[in-house]
Amino acid sequence: MSDKRLDDDVIFKLENVTKVFEGDNKVVALDNVSLQINRGDIYGIIGMSGAGKSTLVRTLNRLEDVSEGAVLFEGRDLKSLNKSELRNVRQGIGMIFQGFNLLNQRTVDKNIKTALKIADVPKSEHDKIVDKMLKIVGLEDKKYAYPAQLSGGQKQRVAIARALSTNPKVILCDEATSALDPNITAEILDLLKRINSEFKVTIIIITHEMSVVEAICDKVAVLNGGRIVENGPVKELFVNPKSEITRRLVYPESVALNSFDSEGRKCLRLVFDGTEASHPIIAELAAKKGVTVSILNANTKSIGGVGFGQMVVALPNDVNEAKVAVEYFKEAGVFAEEIEELDDSKDAISA
Amino acid sequence: MAGIDWNFIWEGFLQTMEMVVVSTIFAYIVGLPLGVILSVSKKGGLAPNRVLYNILAFVVNVSRSIPFLIFLVVLIPLTRLIVGTSIGTEATIVPLTFGAIPIVARMVEASLEEVGNGIVEAALALGAKKREVVVNFILPEAFPSLLQGAAINFVTILGYSAMAGFIGGGGLGAIAYQHGFIRYKTDILMVTVIILVVIVWAGQELGLKLASRARHS
Ligand SMILES: Nc1ncnc2c1ncn2[C@@H]1O[C@H](COP(=O)(O)OP(=O)(O)OP(=O)(O)O)[C@@H](O)[C@H]1O
Ligand SMILES: [Mg+2]
Numbered sequence: 073m074s075d076k077r078l079d080d081d082v083i084f085k086l087e088n089v090t091k092v093f094e095g096d097n098k099v100v101a102l103d104n105v106s107l108q109i110n111r112g113d114i115y116g117i118i119g120m121s122g123a124g125k126s127t128l129v130r131t132l133n134r135l136e137d138v139s140e141g142a143v144l145f146e147g148r149d150l151k152s153l154n155k156s157e158l159r160n161v162r163q164g165i166g167m168i169f170q171g172f173n174l175l176n177q178r179t180v181d182k183n184i185k186t187a188l189k190i191a192d193v194p195k196s197e198h199d200k201i202v203d204k205m206l207k208i209v210g211l212e213d214k215k216y217a218y219p220a221q222l223s224g225g226q227k228q229r230v231a232i233a234r235a236l237s238t239n240p241k242v243i244l245c246d247e248a249t250s251a252l253d254p255n256i257t258a259e260i261l262d263l264l265k266r267i268n269s270e271f272k273v274t275i276i277i278i279t280h281e282m283s284v285v286e287a288i289c290d291k292v293a294v295l296n297g298g299r300i301v302e303n304g305p306v307k308e309l310f311v312n313p314k315s316e317i318t319r320r321l322v323y324p325e326s327v328a329l330n331s332f333d334s335e336g337r338k339c340l341r342l343v344f345d346g347t348e349a350s351h352p353i354i355a356e357l358a359a360k361k362g363v364t365v366s367i368l369n370a371n372t373k374s375i376g377g378v379g380f381g382q383m384v385v386a387l388p389n390d391v392n393e394a395k396v397a398v399e400y401f402k403e404a405g406v407f408a409e410e411i412e413e414l415d416d417s418k419d420a421i422s423a
Numbered sequence: 424m425a426g427i428d429w430n431f432i433w434e435g436f437l438q439t440m441e442m443v444v445v446s447t448i449f450a451y452i453v454g455l456p457l458g459v460i461l462s463v464s465k466k467g468g469l470a471p472n473r474v475l476y477n478i479l480a481f482v483v484n485v486s487r488s489i490p491f492l493i494f495l496v497v498l499i500p501l502t503r504l505i506v507g508t509s510i511g512t513e514a515t516i517v518p519l520t521f522g523a524i525p526i527v528a529r530m531v532e533a534s535l536e537e538v539g540n541g542i543v544e545a546a547l548a549l550g551a552k553k554r555e556v557v558v559n560f561i562l563p564e565a566f567p568s569l570l571q572g573a574a575i576n577f578v579t580i581l582g583y584s585a586m587a588g589f590i591g592g593g594g595l596g597a598i599a600y601q602h603g604f605i606r607y608k609t610d611i612l613m614v615t616v617i618i619l620v621v622i623v624w625a626g627q628e629l630g631l632k633l634a635s636r637a638r639h640s
Pocket of ligand 1: 099119121122123124125127128280
């Protein structure tokens with residue numbers, strides 16, 4: 073692959089981006105962030121509140137100027153663009169928001185047409201495009217409705233139709249599903265996935281929910297305190313979370329990450345990478361070897377279309393039985409690891 | 424009531440409407456852009472400009488805090504310059520307009536403030552120019568609120584016009600003062616006051632009705 077091809081595949085490249093909000097108390101919202109997002113990716117950026125996610129996504133269309141470093145869109149440094157070049161670039165980058173940000177005093181039709189007008193699309197094409205967009209998002213019957221007459225999910229569909237109407241190369245989503253309930257979230261994510269595959273639109277998703285990343289992202293970057301603590305394919309992050317913050321995001325909050333459960337049994341984390349069914353293995357262990365392990369937490373799901381999951385089990389107190397169980401998991405090809413204490417009691421695990 | 428010259432009253436009503444409507448329109452021609460500039464140049468606005476904002480805000484605040492009666496007197500030379508006289512309906516339009524401009528500007532500014540920052544973000548992300556953000560996003564979103572503000576301003580200007588009647592302005596205010604008050608014609612005073620109250624009420628109602636009809640959220 074030549075260098076040229078390589079560059080063509082990259083849509084966004086962040087080089088040592090730092091963003092400092094000056095003020096009474098200065099905030100370093102982004103701290104030396106380097107990142108590469110490829111064309112066609114569904115790229116997740118996850119982090120806790122205040123991690124700098126919104127700031128990061130806003131640097132991608134220069135709603136926010138960077139303090140240091142560079143944001144390259146299709147190889148061009150956004151900083152180098154003049155006003156009209158920047159507006160052109162922005163027209164190629166759609167954006168949707170947690171609060172929808174629709175014109176509430178305008179119909180769905182007018183909301184989309186306003187975007188077309190801004191992009192200087194000839195008026196004669198407006199109706200055709202609006203109808204096409206509404207068909208894509210499944211709101212043909214709401215063309216003349218006002219946003220107040222729509223549900224949250226429908227409003228987000230309108231926002232997606234508006235973002236898509238000018239034929240963007242990327243759509244940025246800042247917590248686009250955070251105001252929606254789980255099944256509506258799933259519908260919106262499905263729609264985004266379809267837009268990604270049908271129209272080859274790169275999608276960048278900002279979220280604080282791992283479930284959103286699991287549902288549609290190919291790759292993910294974990295942001296904490298303005299720094300990227302790890303990034304890569306979503307599966308890798310699940311199988312082998314390197315940082316504490318990632319573990320906290322990957323594990324449901326209910327799971328205490330201790331080496332031993334409340335009854336003093338040693339805990340084991342099992343990861344299923346789509347090749348084995350998760351639950352039968354525990355049953356087989358009991359049936360074939362006569363060893364029972366207790367499931368403390370099971371979290372299995374489909375990521376990128378592959379059955380995937382993890383489970384925390386408590387091993388039997390009997391050392392031999394525990395050994396049998398661990399061997400059995402190994403034979404079955406299940407990734408199993410003892411849970412490390414994240415605090416100072418590290419020596420407890422080596423037993 | 425037999426002594427009331429209804430033609431005279433009708434004449435006064437028309438003069439009042441002329442003064443108030445024309446002044447309101449003129450005040451908006453200047454006050455609307457002024458309000459937009461105030462809102463846009465403010466800290467955290469679309470195009471912050473501290474110097475411009477501070478100057479405009481100072482002028483608006485000062486002129487708004489001057490009692491209208493003093494405004495009327497102070498502006499007499501300017502009125503003479505523009506209209507040729509300082510007495511009568513046309514002449515009153517000048518101080519009314521100048522008195523109303525800062526009020527309109529502040530009202531417009533407040534209406535535009537109601538439009539969430541999210542709309543501006545969305546507009547900029549779509550690649551809109553600043554002018555387009557104002558014209559295609561902020562103003563349409565603020566429209567119902569602007570209408571409501573216009574109704575309130577209309578009533579304020581009506582009150583000013585009645586006051587202008589005291590110092591040589593025309594309209595119902597002048598009739599109420601010169602004929603009703605000075606010449607002790609209680610019935611004329613009553614009738615003009617009632618008509619003024621009805622105009623206030625009708626203006627308010629109409630404005631609110633239009634605003635709520637325009638509002639879709
Ligand atoms: N305009 C601003 N001025 C000053 N500080 C800011 C500004 N915008 C963001 N910050 C600060 O930068 C940090 C990162 O904010 P940001 O909005 O990017 O976080 P986030 O990850 O999107 O959080 P959330 O999940 O709550 O939306 C925070 O400490 C925030 O207070
Ligand atoms: Mg945010």
